[in-house]
Amino acid sequence: MNFNDKYGAYLNEFNAVLTEFCDSIDCRPDVLRDSLKYSLELGGKRIRPVLCLATADLLGLERRKVLKFALAIELIHTYSLIHDDLPEMDNDDFRRGKPSNHKVFGVGNAVLAGDGLLNTAYSILLKECRKGTEYISAAEFVCDCAGIYGMIAGQSADLLHENDNSFNEPTLNFIYENKTGKLLTAPVVVPAILSGGRCFAELKSFGKDLGALFQITDDILDIEGEFSTLGKSIGKDKTEGKYTSVALYGLDGAKLRADVLAERCSAILEGIDGDREFLIKLVQFVRTRNK
C-alpha cells in the first residue's frame, strides 16, 4: 500500500471513531452541541490520530488499544485551536477554510466549546483508566503534554513574545517544543507506554523533533502557502510581528533547519525495529506539505 492509501486507511479508521463520538454528543443547549461538533467536523489532516495508529503498528500493538487516546488527543488539539483563534489570542478568522468557531458562535460560546472539548477529552481518558495502570500512565502523559508544563506553557510564551524585538533561539525552541511539540509527542508516546515502555525515549525525541519540524513548516507556509489550500489566513505572522523561525533564521535558514529536523526524525525511526516505512514517509509529508 502506498503512503496516501495507508494515510487514508488510518484516517478512515479514526474518522469512524470520531463520527460515532460526534453522533453521541447530545448536550443542551443546541448551541453548545453545535459549536463542539462544528470544530470537530471541520476536518483537517488528523495527523495526531494518524501518528498514534501508525506508531501502534510500528510497535506491534493492537490499534484498538490506542483509538480512544487518539480521540482524546484530537479533542485537546481542537480545543486548543478554538481558544488560539480567539481575537485576544492569535485572532484567526479562518480555520481549515471555514470561519473560526468564534466567528460562527461568538467568543463566549467559543470559550465554552473549548472548555467542553478539553473536559470531554478527560472524560474519555478517565474511562480508559479502568483498563489498567499502564492506561493511567498513558492518560497522565497526555495530560502532562497538554498542561501548564506543556502545550499551555508554549501558548503562553507565544502570546508573551508577540511583537517582542528581543526574541532569541532558546525562547523559540521553548515555544515550539511546548506549543506544538508536546501534542505531537503524546500520540507517539502513548503506544510506547501501552507497549510496556518500548522505545519510550526514542519516540519522545521523535515527537519533539517532529513538533519543531511541523511548526517550522507552518512558518514557511505562512509565507509561501496559499489560502485556498491552507484554509487559513496567510502572511499573518509578519503583519502581527510574530516570533517565528522565519523571522529568526530567514526563509532559507528555516528551510535548512526543517531539513535537518526531518533527517533527525528519520534517523530515530531507523533505530526502531518494525515497519518504519509509513512513518518515515510521514516525516517527508510534514516537510513538504502545502497545507
Added chain:
Amino acid sequence: MNFNDKYGAYLNEFNAVLTEFCDSIDCRPDVLRDSLKYSLELGGKRIRPVLCLATADLLGLERRKVLKFALAIELIHTYSLIHDDLPEMDNDDFRRGKPSNHKVFGVGNAVLAGDGLLNTAYSILLKECRKGTEYISAAEFVCDCAGIYGMIAGQSADLLHENDNSFNEPTLNFIYENKTGKLLTAPVVVPAILSGGRCFAELKSFGKDLGALFQITDDILDIEGEFSTLGKSIGKDKTEGKYTSVALYGLDGAKLRADVLAERCSAILEGIDGDREFLIKLVQFVRTRNK
C-alpha cells in the same frame, strides 16, 4: 466546636493543601504561573472543599482520602470563574474584591489560566486513579459534573438566555442545576463514592438543592448585597437583562424559594446517620450569607 470554628478548621486543613499546591507551581513563563496563582490565592469561601471534608466526616470517611478531590474541584471552580468573568461572558471586572484575572493579565492570558487550571485539575485526579477503581469512579463523577452535561451546559444556557424575554422556570432550573448545582454536588458525592456508595442518592439530591439555594441567594445578594462585603459588582443582573430567580419570582418570591430549598436540604441531612450538625448549619449559612 461552634460552626465558625469548625468552618475555620476545615478551611485551614484545605488551605494547607492549596498552599502546598500553589508553592509547587513552577511553570514558565512567569505570567502563566502568576495568573494561575493570582486566582487561586484570591481566597473566597472555599465552600466546595469545606463541603467535601464535612461530608467525609458525616460518612465516617478519613478526610485525607478526599483532600485531592477537594483541591481538583476548587481548581475547576476557579477556572470557571476566570472564564465566566471574561468580557464576552459575564463581563465581571471584580472577583472577591480584587480585579478579575483578565483585568490584571489580559484576556488571552486569562483564557490560558483557566485552561491551565482545568487541565491541572485532571492531572490531580488522574494521580488519584491509581488508588483503586472507586477513585476512578469519583474522578469520573467530578468530570461529568464539570463537563458538557454539567457545569458547561449550565454556563452555555446562561449565556444563551441573557436578554431573553421568553425565559421560564424549566430553563432557570436547568441553568441553576447545571451551572451551580453540579459543582456543589461533586464535593458531597465524592465522599459517598469513596465510602462504597453510601448515601449516594441522598447526597446527590442534597447537592442539587444546595446548588439552587446557593444560586438564588446569589441573585438576592446581587440586589441586597454590598460591594465591600461581596467583593464583586452589584446590580449587574438587572442592568444586563440577566435571567435570574429574582426576575422570575420577584425578590420576596426568591427568598421564599430559598427558604423552601434550605428546608429540603436540612430534611435530606436529617435522614442520614452521622454527625449532621455542621452541614445543617452550613445550609443556614448559605441561606443567610452576605457574601
